[in-house]
Amino acid sequence: MSETTATSSGSVTGAEIRLENVTKQYAGQKVAAVGDLTLTIPAGEIAMFVGPSGCGKTTSLKMINRLIEPTSGTIMIGGEDSRKRSADELRRTIGYVIQGGSLFPHMTVAKNIALVPKLLGWDDDRIKKRTDELLDLVSLDPSRYRDRYPRELSGGQQQRVGVARGLAADPPVVLMDEPFGAVDPITRQRLQDELLAIQRELRKTIVCVTHDIDEAIKMGDRILILQEGAQVAQYDTPEVVLGSPANEFVEDFVGSGSALKQLSLARVDEVGTFPQTTAKIGESSAEVIQRAQAAGHRSVVVLDERNRPVGWPWLRQLKGEKIVQSEHAPDAIDRRATLNDALDVMLVNGHGGAVVTDAGGAYFGVVDFTSVTDQMRAMQEKAHEVSNG
């Protein structure tokens, strides 16, 4: 599968990262924390580093922005040796996002995001514009959140600001260390989808450490599975890692249920979405019902002024004269969401389908249960073909 070409819309703004024979040996330890790691991460791709704890994945990540200096070996970013510049200068050109967002509690959201641009000496107007732009990008209303302090935000919102801060100075490379480790599963899934949507636009080179193989499969263009001492067990696309694990270690690590895990490989927009009748808040209900019936739809998706879905009522629920805001916004999924996530949402909402959104949370279409199951069948047949010949 060549998703990077099939679903990309932005042009690549990332830079290639190359690790050549990188070793980290701590004094007084027999075994190297990272031993002779050689790796190329192509520009504009997401590389997921996974492995058991203590395998050296975080050490490898931190060597890229020189939070840890390699004992030997070279790291090239965009063809340039990372030691050519001072460590501080280098780090200002590499986004860094860690678990929980790690926001500075004494600074407002805007100040947190503005840190690196400030260090780079941007003027105030440019910083303010950029801050608002980024808050929009991570689906936080700038006017509402700009002046809040981190403790006034939920965990998921803090993490969003953390991502915005990492992207603030538009760095070609972004490093993430267990970025979504501290939030609940539902928020995590949403944040993953958002990040994928953002990445579709920006095409940065993202290196992300995780201990969660499912996250790696979902997010990664490539997955690096590491054994102790950062020995590469396998470095390949999720499809290959799942379909033909390189050795027993990978097989164990990927775990059972790889057929189910395949669900994480297919994205909603590969299955295809259907248009659904939409309505704006404040429109006349009668007109909307007429429009839906003409199209043969039994429900309508209600959108707010920014085109984000805020309700998904059945026609019989449209009792008032005008369309009003529904009590619950539908659990929308990003169009890059996996079939796994899509099924999750469908199983609980009773519509036998799910509302799909595009970048920024704007309405995109609706995906239904039948097309998902069709896709699953097709994938299984294909997997059989591969394993039989």
Added chain:
Amino acid sequence: MWDFIVERRSQLLINGFNHVYLVFLAVVFATIIAVAIAILVTRLPKLEPVANAVSAIGLTIPSFALIGLLIPVSKIGDGTAIIAVTFYAVLPILRNAVVGLQGVSPTLLESAKGMGMSEFTSLYKVRIPMAWPVILAGIRVSTQMSMGIAAIAAYVLGPGLGTFIFTGLTGYGGANAFNNVFVATVAIIVLALILDLLLIILGRLTISKGIRVA
């Protein structure tokens, strides 16, 4: 007593002002010295027990004794008074500054470093602002304590309300002896409370809303 106050009101006001001014200068110097030492201690953790021991032992030195020791070096006068008060004022601030600076989570500091902040930037943008509430609590303790110690500094002809107390003590049994001691003591307490209030206001103005308690 009232007559006593009215008769000496200008002298009381001048001495009261000098008293506060002495404490103010001493606390400002002490804050700078204490924070500087605390920064050193956080960079060289081996020094921490030393700093703690010094601040514990320092507080046990009787202020009279310290003044006695200082006189040969810095002569009788304002200078000695300021040095003595500053010495004591450093101790509570130092303790709090070390605790405050060390309390900043290593993750936050690494994240600051990872964003490309230099050691110095991280210090004044992250470490000090986050430790500030704790440092300020130390400054408040220190100010209260210094108000009392400054009274003793009058022994070396330093400025302040202490001169009334010493006049009273040396002339004990004489007319107004009690009045001298009593009025000056009450004045010190009142001024100390006013200073504390000002420090609370300073806290409201300088502690980020993001980390303020309540």
